[in-house]
Amino acid sequence: MPTRIGLVTLLFAWLALTGHGQAATDREKLLNDSGVYGTFVVFKVDEAWWKLDQAARVAAAAEAKAVFQKHGERLTTDVYLLRGLTERADFFVRIHSTELLHNQNFLVELMGTGLGKHLANTATFNGLTKKTNYVPGFSDDLKTALKTPPDPGPKPYAIVVPIRKDADWWQASQDERTAMMKEHTEASIAYLKTVTRKLYHASGLDDLDFITYFETARLDDFNNLIIALERVKENRHNRQFGHPTLLGTVRPLDEILDILTQ
Ligand code: HEM
Numbered sequence: 001m002p003t004r005i006g007l008v009t010l011l012f013a014w015l016a017l018t019g020h021g022q023a024a025t026d027r028e029k030l031l032n033d034s035g036v037y038g039t040f041v042v043f044k045v046d047e048a049w050w051k052l053d054q055a056a057r058v059a060a061a062a063e064a065k066a067v068f069q070k071h072g073e074r075l076t077t078d079v080y081l082l083r084g085l086t087e088r089a090d091f092f093v094r095i096h097s098t099e100l101l102h103n104q105n106f107l108v109e110l111m112g113t114g115l116g117k118h119l120a121n122t123a124t125f126n127g128l129t130k131k132t133n134y135v136p137g138f139s140d141d142l143k144t145a146l147k148t149p150p151d152p153g154p155k156p157y158a159i160v161v162p163i164r165k166d167a168d169w170w171q172a173s174q175d176e177r178t179a180m181m182k183e184h185t186e187a188s189i190a191y192l193k194t195v196t197r198k199l200y201h202a203s204g205l206d207d208l209d210f211i212t213y214f215e216t217a218r219l220d221d222f223n224n225l226i227i228a229l230e231r232v233k234e235n236r237h238n239r240q241f242g243h244p245t246l247l248g249t250v251r252p253l254d255e256i257l258d259i260l261t262q
Contacts, residue, residue: 030075031096034130035128036098038095038129039126040092040094040160043092043119043121045120059114061257064115067106067110070109071102074097076097078158080094080248080250082246085248115260123244125160125202125206126202126206133181134181137174152194155217156217156250157249157250159213161241161242166239183233187232195221
């Protein structure tokens with residue numbers, strides 16, 4: 001006969017297994033924990049899609065939405081509109097989960113839908129979130145300054161910059177790299193008020209070393225931030241910066257699907 005505590009435990013186990021009661025907390029964890037796999041997938045809708053009648057596009061979009069919902073128990077997705085801001089692609093998806101396999105299974109199923117068959121996958125980046133490498137070696141003042149300031153409110157723009165470092169960077173000592181990252185941080189800290197950032201490590205998982213992700217309402221600040229970082233020594237070690245840089249707007253999935261079915 002289960003005790004009351006036993007019943008509560010069983011209830012939580014059932015909630016976890018069925019995916020009920022998950023949503024917000026798990027998303028927060030996936031977005032904030034280290035050891036989480038992030039996949040960025042960029043899609044361009046082909047010409048044939050726009051020639052389908054609207055009812056067929058609406059049905060295909062509903063099928064795609066069901067795939068997002070089905071995989072929602074294992075991963076979290078964010079979608080961004082690129083259409084209009086670049087000729088190269090229409091939207092991208094950022095996926096987080098604790099197993100890269102989950103990201104892949106979701107994408108394979110999405111690509112198999114009626115909408116997916118009309119999507120050209122123009123770029124993909126895979127990375128992993130990790131604990132900080134250099135911050136522990138910073139002064140207490142710099143560490144305090146890095147503690148995220150109050151949320152600057154809605155941030156409609158998202159920017160993704162893939163980065164590859166040169167061999168000299170990796171062969172420099174930890175102290176030398178810490179000194180350069182300290183300079184990087186001092187040059188960029190003022191922008192924390194309006195720019196939020198997330199770093200993914202990609203060495204060995206992709207042709208890149210890092211995927212950097214930013215959200216802001218102030219593209220003018222972001223532009224100045226990049227210029228400030230181009231002036232520090234660490235920038236000399238960037239073998240690839242962008243190519244492609246993605247600049248999109250953060251949108252709910254339904255809004256993106258509406259745009260594709262209008
Ligand atoms: C709000 C502005 C920014 C701040 C405060 C900031 C701060 C930092 C800090 C503290 C680290 C070290 C993390 C660690 O200890 O592992 C770091 C790493 C890094 N940042 Fe920034 N950053 C900013 C913007 C940018 C931008 C705009 C880029 C490039 C587009 C960038 C690229 C990188 C890269 C590639 C690393 C990893 C370096 C490595 O581990 O070798 N950061 N940043």
